[in-house]
Amino acid sequence: MKKWLLPMFMMVVLVLAACGNSEKSEEKTGKEPSAETITYQSETGPIEVPVNPQRVVVLSSYVGDLMKLGVNMVGVDSWSANNSNFAEGIKNAEIVANTDIEKILELNPDLIIGLNNIENADKLAEIAPTVLFTYGKNDYLQQHIEIGKVVNKEAEATAWVKDFKVRAADLGTKIKAKIGEDATVTVVENYEKQFYLFGDNWGRGTEILYQEMGLKMPEKVTEVALEPGYFAISQEVLGEYTGDYIILSLSKEQDSAFLNADWYNEIEAVKNGQLFEVDSKEFYFNDAMTLDYQLDFFEEKFLK
Known part of the structure; x- marks a missing residue:
């Protein structure tokens, strides 16, 4: 091949390669x-x-x-x-x-x-x-x-937000009518043999329960978790922070032996069947898809 053709040949090869990568x-x-x-x-x-x-x-x-x-x-x-x-x-x-x-x-x-x-x-x-x-x-x-x-897609997002707020408020009214205006809910997750308590803006359904529905968290949880968003406690003191209802976020990768412990099963919400277990991987976020899923979950569990 003549030397003057080499630059042109290489340029063609590079273009074809780029097109091939784009097509793939x-x-x-x-x-x-x-x-x-x-x-x-x-x-x-x-x-x-x-x-x-x-x-x-x-x-x-x-x-x-x-x-x-x-x-x-x-x-x-x-x-x-x-x-x-x-x-x-x-x-x-x-x-x-x-x-x-x-x-x-x-x-x-x-x-x-x-x-x-x-x-x-x-x-x-x-x-x-x-x-x-x-x-x-x-x-x-x-x-x-x-x-x-x-x-x-601002219009679509805004429309979903407006609809979600109406649905969440309506469900909150129904739930409070059933469990009482003063009933308390604790949201907690197990991780590395500790429990993490959550405030009102850290995923796990907290935004729905506390912000949209207006349900109450126990006073002791409010004191330690509301401002920072979460608070770690040792497993054995969980009962000191639990409300009338518990949303317990669990992961298969974490040790859940505590579920069989006497101290755990003596917690009032556990004894009363007012503890709802959730998959932490499904409840972790607070995006639109997850919020809809959480809302459906709360409707099923609180109003069943």
């Missing part, structure tokens, strides 16, 4: 990256994001919000991947972390969403528009609307 990526999800953009006013300033994102990578917390809005995801975090309620919506997505730069690059995302405490945010922003949120800066329902703004 599109075949994987049947979606092409969006080209048109809108401006989202993020915490750090305006960001140009796709008007109709088709290949989103979610690095934390917001998978259920995007599922509710019908947005396609090509990459999700491991916590979300382990949530059985998300299985159908992310069945074609790869499990990724913020450190998987090469893997994320191969997914050819047109949008990346996550929390602002992750590493490699600058590298991710070079791959695709990257929107990061501070956990708790927005209240849990406004957060869904913010996700809606990012993916150009």
Whole structure:
């Protein structure tokens, strides 16, 4: 081959290779990256994001919000991947972390969403528009609307929030009519042979129970967990913090031998059948999909 043809030949090879990689990526999800953009006013300033994102990578917390809005995801975090309620919506997505730069690059995302405490945010922003949120800066329902703004579905997100608030308030009225206005509820999770008590904004259904329904937490829980969001206690003192009802978040990966302990089974809510066990992986988040699931769970358990 003549020397002057080599540069042209190499250029053709590179173009064909790039096209081949793009086609493989599109075949994987049947979606092409969006080209048109809108401006989202993020915490750090305006960001140009796709008007109709088709290949989103979610690095934390917001998978259920995007599922509710019908947005396609090509990459999700491991916590979300382990949530059985998300299985159908992310069945074609790869499990990724913020450190998987090469893997994320191969997914050819047109949008990346996550929390602002992750590493490699600058590298991710070079791959695709990257929107990061501070956990708790927005209240849990406004957060869904913010996700809606990012993916150009603010109207749909706002409509869901309005409907959810009506449904949650209505259910709260029915539950209080049955269990009493002054009945208390404790939300707790076992982890590493400790229990974690939760306030009113740390997932596990706390936002619904305390904020939307207006149910009460025991005074002692309020004193230690309301402001920080959670509080760790040793297992044996759980009875000092339990209310009339308990929402107990359990994980198969954690030791649950305490369920057979005498001190545990002497707790009033346990003896009265007013303890409701939940799968921590399904109850962990406070996204739109999980909130709907939690609401249905509370209706079934409190009003059965």
